[in-house]
Amino acid sequence: MAGSRGRSWKRTLLWIAGVAVVVFLLIQLVPYGRSSHTNPPADNPFTWTDPQAEAIARESCYDCHSNETDWWWATSIAPFSWLTQRDVDEGRAMLNFSDWNGMPAAVVEEMVSEGEMPLSRYTLIHPDAKLTDAERRTLIEGYAAGAAATSGTSDESSPLP
Ligand code: HEC
Structure with missing residues (x-):
């Protein structure tokens, strides 16, 4: 069923993008590179x-x-x-x-x-x-x-x- 395979691909991509955004936001909390300018x-x-x-x-x-x-x-x-x-x-x-x-x-x-x-x-x-x-x-x-x-x-x- 091509239709549901398409939807699950989309879900996977969204999930990866979401994880990337969360990781990006979390690494901003690391003080190194910010606090010692x-x-x-x-x-x-x-x-x-x-x-x-x-x-x-x-x-x-x-x-x-x-x-x-x-x-x-x-x-x-x-x-x-x-x-x-x-x-x-x-x-x-x-x-x-x-x-x-x-x-x-x-x-x-x-x-x-x-x-x-x-x-x-x-x-x-x-x-x-x-x-x-x-x-x-x-x-x-x-x-x-x-x-x-x-x-x-x-x-x-x-x-x-
Ligand atoms: C983006 C940052 C950056 C810029 C711009 C930069 N340097 Fe450097 N320089 C470094 C770093 C990091 C080191 C130490 C690590 C290395 O040798 O790669 C270094 C090392 C050196 C050293 C010592 C090398 C050794 O091995 O003893 C000299 C001399 C030097 N830089 C000269 C310059 C001169 C002259 C300029 C401008 C034309 C310049 N650098 C521009 C980052 C920079």
């Missing part, structure tokens, strides 16, 4: 000597590597909120332009020139953050100059062993 004060800001390089970094790196993260509305919606929280936590621990921890210029050069940073999952939704070859060069050189000009780096706060 902080932008603490800049204790040791990176000293940019090249304003062009600074502008590039602000556009392409600061959301994950500074305390000036743009916590736009979708960053509060699970499961996207969980991914952004992890990226920002790990990103800031590695390199934080607001509380600079001495990330060597050579590592930034490697990450940027090989196209590993900014992360592709970020440029997918922030196409303006994609870098041209010229922007890569400006950022790499500007970072090296700024790193040399930024003081207050101690060995304890270095992320590298």
